[in-house]
Amino acid sequence: MAEKPTPIVRSAVLPPPTVRIGPIRWLKENLFSSGYQALLTLLALAFLYYVLGGVLSWALAQARWAVIPPNLKLLLTGFYPEAELWRIWLGLYLVLGLLGLSAGIWGRLWRDAVVLIGSGLLLLVALLWLVGWGERLALTGLLGTMVGGLGLGWRLRSGQANLKAWKRGLLSLWLLVPAVVVLLLSGVPSLLKSVPTTRWGGLLLTFSLAIVSIVLSFPLGVLLALGRRSSLPVIRWFSIAYIEIIRGVPLVTVLFMAALMLPFFLPSGWRPDHLIRAITAFTLFTAAYIAENVRGGLQAIPYGQIEAARALGLSPLLTTALIVLPQALRAVIPANVGQFISLFKDTSLVVIATPLLDFLRISLDIIKDPVWGGPAREMLLFVAAVYWLFTYFMAHMSRRLEKALGVGER
């Protein structure tokens, strides 16, 4: 009689035992495991007491933070006309609403961004208690728009809607947004009053510089990367020379050149304003770095892919456009987010070479203004904290993106 096969019993997979330790044990293991470690801990404690104690007692007792609220509008938008401020708000609503919608439709990756931005907004609403109810109301509305977008996206995802069409539509919307926002801010002839860029300033200007430059430098960088790997010697050498020269000089020199000398090299009728000169410099500079990132992605494509595409009868142009670039660009997205972060920080260099009133320049001007009595520490700490918030957020998103794209896994 055939024995009945014993069913394979899947042994219950137990999670690794979690060891719960008391606070004393934790202290002993993490801070006082040996005499040397104990000494280190004590030194660190003394350091903390000295530095943190000094900083905290200054920040809570002596610092005159009161300089910030009355200057907040200046710091955020520069001299953007009061009557036109609604355009900035509209731009923010557009971007955050779209973000919420994307988060609802794509899930995981974007939801993180929504949660972070949402809590940031809540914090702002709480902090701006003193600023005025109008701003508070607008901020709350912003939060509502984002959450509303999130809910709508969620409904679409779980409903019967044609999700693919929605995703495609959203992607093209994202591509359109920078242009729309720029038009919104600068004005459209006979529709929106034009606001000259000399009135843009503060964080608004900083963001405009960074976003427009990165968007423009991306295609240029891809072209340079392709040029560097081209089999045509003239194009290859031109790309190599461009990339290496730009990467070998400091950004300030490029910025200085654009700010001071660009008008000399253009016909006498053309006087591009300082914002455009600075964007030119940032674009030309960043493109060289993006080219190197993209080249890394291009090198990671196995040659068999190209050969297979050619064997299928694709022309070199089609091979590049349809086979090589999509794979290469996906692999280098995180590196390019890193590039964007450093560009965002580097926009502060306009202080040295141009008369633009960016976030840092405005805070320096407030420090110099005798009305406020030179609050150098307060202003610079505030500026650093704002920069830190945005870059830390972007770095966090870049790590999430890296994971979601599975770079290095596929």
Next chain:
Amino acid sequence: MAALKSGSWAFWRDVRVVRIAVQLLFLVAVALGLYWLFGNYVQNTKRLSFGFDFLGSAAGFTVSEGLAHERGDPNWKLFLVGVLNSLRVILIGIVLASLLGLIAGVARISHNWLVSRIATVYIETIRNTPLLVQLFFWYSAVYLKLPLVRESITLPGHIFLNNRGLILPEPYFTQGAEVWRWFLLAGIFIGLVAYVARRVHLARRERPGFPFLWGFGAFVGLAVLGYWLAPQRPIAWEVAELKGFNFEGGLHLSPEFAAVLTGLVVYTAAFIAEIVRAGILAVSKGQKEAALALGLTGLQTLQLVVLPQALRVIVPPVTSQYLNLAKNSSLAAAIAYPDLFNVAITIVNKTGREVEMILIIMGSYLSLSLLTSLFMNWYNRRIRLVER
């Protein structure tokens, strides 16, 4: 077959022709573009002369620190002052940033919770804020807020800190140095001999060891002996003294220099720390355990097993950090430290020779970058040899 010979299809479909045509077209486009730009330049500035003769004419300005110079000196001399000021910041900055970066990187992976937390906060704060903001902070919120000269902070060892900078005792050689010099020369010679002898000895036995320590030890021993035997102390310190409104004597470091140096060091070290951490984590734990199991001591494990492998990962990215530090030193212009860029811009404003000066500035930074990467590539090759 004959139909496939060239000439049987239109020439614009021939790959060879197309390749050459594309390149020619590209060259012509670039040349036309440059011609257009330069034509505009000539028309706009109404200037046809291009040359570097202005470098020889008197500059008519002086800068606050650096190589001794005076008002009538030519432009090139002032530029040289700026270059040397830049080099001073870059070289000292690289050394200090490496040290601080090493300490912070090791601290971040320390088993001590508090130490690793402090290092993490330092690294994440510094890396995510712009260097320029930090420079302004060090300059106007730290160094310029130091007490006045009369109320200087006095540190042990005759070091004074005030809002005009840092004043250190300045070392100088005395008569005794003439005797000491011979001991130093002998030390170098005997140290070299000891190093080579130990190295040959170890190589013959095929054993690992530290020949460098032998040579260095011999040198230090002789130097100390000579210092002690010399009839007079070879090195004496000139201490600064408060006379009237300022300190006299001693070594003065301006607040601008101090701010630029602090800013660059603190900023670059945060990036180096991350590289060091990644490098040490890249050496697998098994390697260290195997080395210990083979009977190597802790120091030997670190020197012969962990460091050579970690350095291989660390050196290339650290090289680019050094290059970044060199390029970032141009931000010194923002707080009026007379570096290469700052002086060059002043010369531009005085002479109006933008194109020539921009070429000089870019050339200087390019050669600086090139020299650094040449040196680091040489070092990179050397540590690879050690490893394989």
